Amino acid sequence: MKLAYKERIAWRLTLVTSLIILAVFAGIYLVVQVTVVSSIDRELGLETDKHRSQIFLVDGEIRFLHKDEWQEMEHSQIQLNPIFIEIVDLEGNSMDRSPNLRANHLSFSPEKSAQKEAWTLKIGASEVRQMQIPLVNAGKHEGYLLLAKSFEDSRELLDKLRNVLLILYPGILLSLFLTMRYLAGKSIQPIRQIIDKTNQISQSNLNERVPLAEPNDEIGQLTRSINELLERVEASLIREKQFTSDASHELRTPLSVLRGTLEVLIRKPRTQEEYVEKIKSAFASIDRMSATIDQLLALAREEKGKFSVREELELITFLEEVTDQSAKEQGREVRFQCEASTPIFVRANEQSLQMILSNLIQNAVKYSQPDAEVLVKTGVAEGTPYIEVCDAGSGIAARHLDKIFDPFFREKEVVDRAVPGTGLGLAIVRKLAQESGIRVSVSSEQGKGSTFRLELPDS
Structure with missing residues (x-):
C-alpha cells in the first residue's frame, strides 16, 4: 500500500x-x-x-x-x-x-x-x-x-555503555519518527487546505481563488501558481463561451437570410429577374458563411501549432513579393517602403507571417477610401526588425483599441456602414504573432487612419 x-x-x-x-x-x-x-x-x-x-x-x-x-x-x-x-x-x-x-x-x-x-x-x-x-x-x-x-x-x-546505546537507539528512533510524522503533518497542512479549496472549485465557481497565506515561501509560490492557472483557465473559458456565442451568431445570420430568401422564392412564381436577384442574395449569404468558416479553420490550425516552425528569412525580398501579390489580389495600390540600407534577416515561419500581413493589408484596403494608398514599411529600430502596415482610412476609436483583436469584435460604426467582414482577421493576426514570438501594436486616429506595427525576433 x-x-x-x-x-x-x-x-x-x-x-x-x-x-x-x-x-x-x-x-x-x-x-x-x-x-x-x-x-x-x-x-x-x-x-x-x-x-x-x-x-x-x-x-x-x-x-x-x-x-x-x-x-x-x-x-x-x-x-x-x-x-x-x-x-x-x-x-x-x-x-x-x-x-x-x-x-x-x-x-x-x-x-x-x-x-x-x-x-x-x-x-x-x-x-x-x-x-x-x-x-x-x-x-x-x-x-x-x-x-x-x-x-x-x-x-x-x-x-554497559554498548548496552545503554543499543537500548537508547530504538527508543530514539521511535520518538524521532513520531516527532517527524507530527511535524510533517503540520508542514503539509497548508497543502491540505489548498487541496480542499481546489476540490471545491468547478466550472460554476471558477472565479474563486485559493487564499494566499504565506506569500514569500514555497507554499505561497504554489498558491500563486494555482491562482494564475485558474485565472488563465477562467479567461480561456470566457473566451471560449464568447467565441462560441459569436460564431453561432455569425453563422446564424446568413443562414436566416438564406432561408428567408428561399422561402420567398417558393411562395409563388416569380419573374426571371426576381429569381436571379434572390439567388444572388443567397450566394452572398453562402459567401459570408464560407468566409467565416475559412477564418475559423485558420484559427483552429494555428492553435494546433501548424505554424510553430521558424526559419531564417530575408525580410525585404519577402515583403516585396507579399506587397506585389496583395496589390494584384486587392486591385489596389499597395506600396512597399524599405528604411534599411542592408538586408534584414529574421527567424519566422514564412506561411504564418504571410497570413498575418495578408489579413492586415486586407483590413487596410477594406477600411480605406478606394483611391487611398496602403503602405507597407520595414526597417530596424534599436536592433529590432519591424514591419508597419499603414492606411489612411477611418481609424479606430481609442476605447476600442484593446478589443479589436478579440474574435468577432467589430465597431458599431463599421457594422452600420455595412463593411463586409467576420471580425476574425485580427484575432488570427494576434494568435499567429504570439505563436511566432512577434510583438503586435497599433496606433490609430479617427479620420486619419491606422498603423499596425510588427516587431520581429532577429536571426
Missing part, C-alpha cells in the same frame, strides 16, 4: 537521522574504548618501567633490587586491578611469576617486545591487558618481563 506523503517524509527524515545517530553512538563507543585502553596501557608502561629497574637476569638467575616488592599484597592475592608479573627466558620458559597468577601463565610474544606493544588476552576466566619488555644485562639479552593488568572492570564499563 502506498504511504501518505507525510509518512514518506517522516520515514525519510527518520532514516537519515538514524544513520547520523548511529554514527554518533559508534563514535562515542570508540572514543571511550580508546580512552580506557590507552589509560590501561599507560599504567602498564609505568609498571614495566618501574619493574625494569628492579629485576635483573644474570647468567640465567633472577636478581631483585627489592625482593620485598614481590611480597606486596597486590602480587599475592586477587584484588581490584591487580598487576600480574612473570619472568621468562629467551625461549619463553617461565622462570618466576607473581603468586596471583596461581597456575596460569602470561602469553609469550617476543615480536611485540621491541615496540612495547600491549594486547588483550584471557587468563583463565579473566581478561587482562598485557605488555612485554626484554631484560638486558651488560648489553646481553637474557629474557623477558611480562606484565598484565586486569581488563575486567574496563570491559564491564564498555559492555
Whole structure:
C-alpha cells in the first residue's frame, strides 16, 4: 500500500537521522574504548618501567633490587586491578611469576617486545591487558618481563555503555519518527487546505481563488501558481463561451437570410429577374458563411501549432513579393517602403507571417477610401526588425483599441456602414504573432487612419 506523503517524509527524515545517530553512538563507543585502553596501557608502561629497574637476569638467575616488592599484597592475592608479573627466558620458559597468577601463565610474544606493544588476552576466566619488555644485562639479552593488568572492570564499563546505546537507539528512533510524522503533518497542512479549496472549485465557481497565506515561501509560490492557472483557465473559458456565442451568431445570420430568401422564392412564381436577384442574395449569404468558416479553420490550425516552425528569412525580398501579390489580389495600390540600407534577416515561419500581413493589408484596403494608398514599411529600430502596415482610412476609436483583436469584435460604426467582414482577421493576426514570438501594436486616429506595427525576433 502506498504511504501518505507525510509518512514518506517522516520515514525519510527518520532514516537519515538514524544513520547520523548511529554514527554518533559508534563514535562515542570508540572514543571511550580508546580512552580506557590507552589509560590501561599507560599504567602498564609505568609498571614495566618501574619493574625494569628492579629485576635483573644474570647468567640465567633472577636478581631483585627489592625482593620485598614481590611480597606486596597486590602480587599475592586477587584484588581490584591487580598487576600480574612473570619472568621468562629467551625461549619463553617461565622462570618466576607473581603468586596471583596461581597456575596460569602470561602469553609469550617476543615480536611485540621491541615496540612495547600491549594486547588483550584471557587468563583463565579473566581478561587482562598485557605488555612485554626484554631484560638486558651488560648489553646481553637474557629474557623477558611480562606484565598484565586486569581488563575486567574496563570491559564491564564498555559492555554497559554498548548496552545503554543499543537500548537508547530504538527508543530514539521511535520518538524521532513520531516527532517527524507530527511535524510533517503540520508542514503539509497548508497543502491540505489548498487541496480542499481546489476540490471545491468547478466550472460554476471558477472565479474563486485559493487564499494566499504565506506569500514569500514555497507554499505561497504554489498558491500563486494555482491562482494564475485558474485565472488563465477562467479567461480561456470566457473566451471560449464568447467565441462560441459569436460564431453561432455569425453563422446564424446568413443562414436566416438564406432561408428567408428561399422561402420567398417558393411562395409563388416569380419573374426571371426576381429569381436571379434572390439567388444572388443567397450566394452572398453562402459567401459570408464560407468566409467565416475559412477564418475559423485558420484559427483552429494555428492553435494546433501548424505554424510553430521558424526559419531564417530575408525580410525585404519577402515583403516585396507579399506587397506585389496583395496589390494584384486587392486591385489596389499597395506600396512597399524599405528604411534599411542592408538586408534584414529574421527567424519566422514564412506561411504564418504571410497570413498575418495578408489579413492586415486586407483590413487596410477594406477600411480605406478606394483611391487611398496602403503602405507597407520595414526597417530596424534599436536592433529590432519591424514591419508597419499603414492606411489612411477611418481609424479606430481609442476605447476600442484593446478589443479589436478579440474574435468577432467589430465597431458599431463599421457594422452600420455595412463593411463586409467576420471580425476574425485580427484575432488570427494576434494568435499567429504570439505563436511566432512577434510583438503586435497599433496606433490609430479617427479620420486619419491606422498603423499596425510588427516587431520581429532577429536571426
